[in-house]
Amino acid sequence: MNLLLGINFPDSGAWLDSLVSHLRELGHDVATEIVPGGAAPKPKPDWLLRLEPHLYGVESGAWLAPSRQGTQPLIDDSGRLRFMLSPAPGPDSGFQVTIEDEALALLPLRLAQGLTPRLIVRGPNGLRWMALPATERPFSVAFTLASYIQRLGWLIHKAASGHESVEIPIAEVHRPHSPIRVAGRHFVAKALGLAARRRFRPDHWHVGVRRRRDEDAGPPRNSDGCQWIADDGQSYLADPILWEENGRAFLFVEVFPFSTMTGFLAVTELDSEARPLGPLRPVLTRKGHLSYPFLFRHDGQIYMIPENAAEGHLPLYRAVEFPDRWEECAPLLGVPLQDATLFAHGGKFWLLGNESRSGSSWDCLCAYHADSPLGPFVPHAQNPLLIDARFARSAGPVFRHGEDPIRPVQDCLGGYGRGVHFMRIIQLDLHGFRQERVSSLFPGGHGAVSGIHTYCRSTRFEAFDTLTPASQKPA
Known part of the structure; x- marks a missing residue:
């Protein structure tokens, strides 16, 4: 032009x-x-x-x-x-x-x-x-x-x-x-x-899981009543993803050690009351930082799309022995995509995630579509679909409330992961994208919690991560 x-x-x-x-x-x-x-x-x-x-x-x-x-x-x-x-x-x-x-x-x-x-x-x-x-x-x-x-x-x-x-x-x-x-x-x-960092470890993220409540068929109204997953005191936990397989429930998380400043992915199994059955055990590490262990099933196989933006692409792994052994496949995308979230909609498979594009990774939503969840994926002709620090970045897998696809998003206006909005997807097709806010989940204005970053649900459970001082657990 x-x-x-x-x-x-x-x-x-x-x-x-x-x-x-x-x-x-x-x-x-x-x-x-x-x-x-x-x-x-x-x-x-x-x-x-x-x-x-x-x-x-x-x-x-x-x-x-x-x-x-x-x-x-x-x-x-x-x-x-x-x-x-x-x-x-x-x-x-x-x-x-x-x-x-x-x-x-x-x-x-x-x-x-x-x-x-x-x-x-x-x-x-x-x-x-x-x-x-x-x-x-x-x-x-x-x-x-x-x-x-x-x-x-x-x-x-x-x-x-x-x-x-x-x-x-x-x-x-x-x-x-x-x-x-x-x-x-x-x-x-x-x-x-x-001055504080010379004496204390800074705030960090905690992961909590609870049984789903009948009244929470829609988006959650709070994060009360969670079982908070213990960390080792030398790292924080974030990006919880739940998966249920053959009657068993698993929780995948990002573990971020303060010593290396490079995250890896770990898993634990949950009992019927959302309590971990054992300590977190590593399942995936790379030289670069890993986070957001998004899972999906295709043709009887379980796949993982972890975020690995620092290495310049979107990796794909297939479970060899779920949940502990994974083999690397060809990258799903040749571009870095933060918090990539895959779901089926309107006869296509869509990847929604953020791209920095010489700016922030918080505000620039892009979409890719394919006829198979394994690709090849084509960028949306109108990328970036949205530039908004409040409603762009994914905060967990898309879920359905009735017939509506609900997309959790991070509100990063004024700081990373301040809270989560639940957005109803009104339009997602080759012509464009529209969403509207259904509800929001923010810290209550009191207590130790200063941010909410991710929400995920499975058939029986739902998981959150929250930001608190390192010495305190969320209430």
Whole structure:
């Protein structure tokens, strides 16, 4: 596509270079021009960007330099799709790009104020494409700004390519604070965190299992009454996956040793009351980190799709002697896919998972489809289907409530694994994807638990993992 980015503020900054470069990588021919009549943008938090390399080791010089893009009006801009990077001055301005309803030039300031605005592209036909990028390092304006600009490139690409419009709800709204206050709070929190880590092990994840309750035929309302699986004190447990085989119940988990910082997969059998019948025993290790041991059955065989994004692909294993011996098969996908979740829907097999795509692994949902669960899998033509830190990343296998497929997702707005939303899949086909929230499961606001990360159910049991201080078990 031939694109024209219209700017009604002269001091655009080097973020514009990054946006143009990304759009060109996506195959677009891009030109820029200044549109007269723009108001002067509000001051950027330049002082904070200059401090960040010293405080956090984040490279921020690129966001302080002026843009290198030529912005002279084009003699002939016919045949180009026009994208105004600010509230449009009139109805003939083509597409309109804003953060909420403000000019894109205000993005550095709004991030420095501790806000998380949506990116919005409005089309001349009334359609809207929205994104809420993840802020993995909210203390760094430069790092978060880079994530926003990278995701904006994808959003403009989707609008220009005629992908289905994407509407997402507004994020949590709170009053903007002074950048000095926000930066000071993060700096103090970092200093206290460093001091605490010298004396204590940081928070980590615990896995709990309970019998399913009759009233919990739908999504769970709490994680009470779990049997909490003991760890060795030198590692945390996460990503529980349940499996029932020949009347026996098994729990697979990620074990993450603090000494190696590289996870491996382990299993234990459960009794009728969800208590482990023995200690966890390793079943799968690699040089790279393993997590999310997703299981499925096909043609009488049991397969596992563990996450192994660090090695650049999605591995596949087949059980030789379930549950302890597994043999590696050819990779299911040649690209890394975080928390890949497989299920049948609409006559096809679908893999849903997150891709970093030069940004966060928390916010960018992609889909692949095939006629067999063993592939070959084809990427969805509208990938990424969703860019939203609250509703993109998988939080466990898809399950059915009545006729509805329910997808557990992690809410990572403001931090990884803050809670779980249960989303009803309304549409998943070759044309697009839609989901709506049914319910949510978050910490109750009291006690030790500060996050809920994964939910899984089997015929008899359901499992959770929760974040607490290392010295405390969830209530």
